Amino acid sequence: MLYILDTANIEDIKHCNEFYPLAGVTTNPSIISKEGKHFRETLKEIRHIIGEDKMLHVQTVQKTAEDMIEEAKLLKKECGGVFYIKIPIGEEGLKATMELKKLGIGVTMTTIFTPAQALIAAKAGASFVAPYVNRLDNIIGDGTNVVAEIVKQLDYYKLDCKVLAASFKNAEQVHKCSCVGCHSVTVSADILKALISHPMTDSALEAFEADRIKTYGQKTLLD
Numbered sequence: 001m002l003y004i005l006d007t008a009n010i011e012d013i014k015h016c017n018e019f020y021p022l023a024g025v026t027t028n029p030s031i032i033s034k035e036g037k038h039f040r041e042t043l044k045e046i047r048h049i050i051g052e053d054k055m056l057h058v059q060t061v062q063k064t065a066e067d068m069i070e071e072a073k074l075l076k077k078e079c080g081g082v083f084y085i086k087i088p089i090g091e092e093g094l095k096a097t098m099e100l101k102k103l104g105i106g107v108t109m110t111t112i113f114t115p116a117q118a119l120i121a122a123k124a125g126a127s128f129v130a131p132y133v134n135r136l137d138n139i140i141g142d143g144t145n146v147v148a149e150i151v152k153q154l155d156y157y158k159l160d161c162k163v164l165a166a167s168f169k170n171a172e173q174v175h176k177c178s179c180v181g182c183h184s185v186t187v188s189a190d191i192l193k194a195l196i197s198h199p200m201t202d203s204a205l206e207a208f209e210a211d212r213i214k215t216y217g218q219k220t221l222l223d
């Protein structure tokens, strides 16, 4: 499982990059505009924080295959490091993906809602396919099942493509995806935190601390 952060919030990226086994960051135009900062500067700042070896997935805003390819080349050059261009599924996007594959630029195909879309994206050469789990759950579309079917198909046809499940609203959705072999997820900082939190963990630690202080006092080996 690869854990990726779905945000352009610099403080969240700094924090999660320090405290979690983060594989990278994903953004889209809505995410970047939410921060209200300059697009290019934001991407540079994110790269500076995560370093060259972690993945940065950035969405194209172009409409034709030719423009998507040009933008992908430009963004890859500007962002440096391990880079993936996010391209929404569609005819122009598939055409761009096949060309970008030849050029060695990784593609994450987004706005995936069915296993059929994911399979064609993978056949076109996408490195990742991104199904939107919560948006499916919102319409009783069983996001986890869609993820499970995509995982099964990629495995069945031995395609070199990973599922990057996206659009999560709670930790339970992430957990369910991990139970069906989802390869990677992109989540908010709050969801990452929720994945490691448990009230019984907190009470166990409080009891350890109280017992230790009762027997040995406040000082630790480091004092």
Ligand code: G3P
Pocket: 006, 026, 028, 031, 132, 134, 135, 166, 167, 168, 186
């Ligand atoms: O990465 C895609 C994701 O950002 C979409 O999430 O919350 O807008 O459904 P959401």
